[in-house]
Amino acid sequence: MSRLVDDERFFVFDWESVFDVEDYLYFYDDTLRAERTEHQVDVLEQGLAMLSPMRVLDLGCGHGRHALELSRRGHEVVGVDRSAGFLELARKDAAAASLPVEFVEGDMREIAYEEEFDRVICLFDVFGVHRDEENLDVLRRMARALRPGGRACLDVRNRDWIVRALLPMTVMQKGQDLMIDRHVFDPISGRLLDSRIMVRDGKTREARFSVRLYSFTELRALCASVGLRVIDAFGTWEGEPIHLGHNRMILMVDKE
Incomplete structure (x- = not known):
């Protein structure tokens, strides 16, 4: 019999294990290099028209x-995590x-800002980790946080690339x-389930998590439903177009 309801196992997210600070920064060090961050902020400033200091x-x-x-x-920045x-x-x-950055411990599903920000960013697969209705509510809260005419950036994985190029297993090695x-990938829930094993200093730890993946047209429609209009989109941080050969989607949107 075909499965017509979402399987709960595809909503697993071991937060503490996935975001263990030491292991995360250790394995992702190459991805998080300062020069890559500076380039990404260059793209944000240009794509979001941040021509003067903004909130x-x-x-x-x-x-x-x-x-x-x-x-x-x-820029005047508030970071939530x-x-x-x-x-x-x-x-x-x-x-x-x-640097006068305000860092707030909190859940993005619970932010309650009302037209307080000129720009909102949500990067590196943060959007999509929750259930569908919660992801939509996050978009709604993002739109509510923006001042009229404000802009936002969403950086997510490209579902079409994942479906086409997904490997059953990947291995990242740093020394030993x-x-x-x-x-x-589960086509019914639209989620990518990752079962992770980390071996570091002779110790083994496991973590499981999943992310909701969207096609460009689906994500554009979700944005439109909360009053956010896509004004530009890229498949890489180098400005290449969204394509089956690129694993990311970087959407620049404004508040209609």
């Missing part, structure tokens, strides 16, 4: 790499650099340490 909300800010760089460039460990690092870095990810 910016960074949802899912993690350890603050984009929030801190935006602050260095004169549910991980106390990442926020502790972000606050230390802000204090060391004398390994991060092994086993992937399954």
Whole structure:
């Protein structure tokens, strides 16, 4: 018999394990290099027309790499994240650099800002980790947080690329340490389930998580439903178009 309802196993998210600060920063160090962050903020400033200092909300800010760089460039930034460990690092870095970033521990599903920000950013697969109705509500809250004429950026994985190019397993190696990810895409829930094994310093730890993946047309329709209009979109941070050969979608939207 075909499955006509969502399978609960595809909504698993081991938050504490996936976002263990030491392991996360250790394995993703190459992805999070400062020069890559600076380039991404260059793209944000251009794509979101940040021509003068603006008030910016960074949802899912993690350890603050984009929030801190935006602050260095004169913007007034509020970063929100549910991980106390990442926020502790972000606050230390802000204090060391004398940057006035406000970091708030909180759930993006519960933000209640009302037309307080000129720009909102939600980057690096933060959008999509919740259930469909919660993801839509996050978009609604993003729109509500924006002032009239404000703009936002969403950076997510490209579902069409995943369906076409998904590998059943990937391995990241750093010296003798390994991060092994086993992937399954569920077409009914539209979620990518990742069963992760991390081997570091001879110790093994497991984590499971899933992310809702969207096609461009689906995400554009969701944005439109909450009053956000897509004004530009890229498949890479180098400005290439959305394509089956590119695994990301970077959407620039404005508040209608």
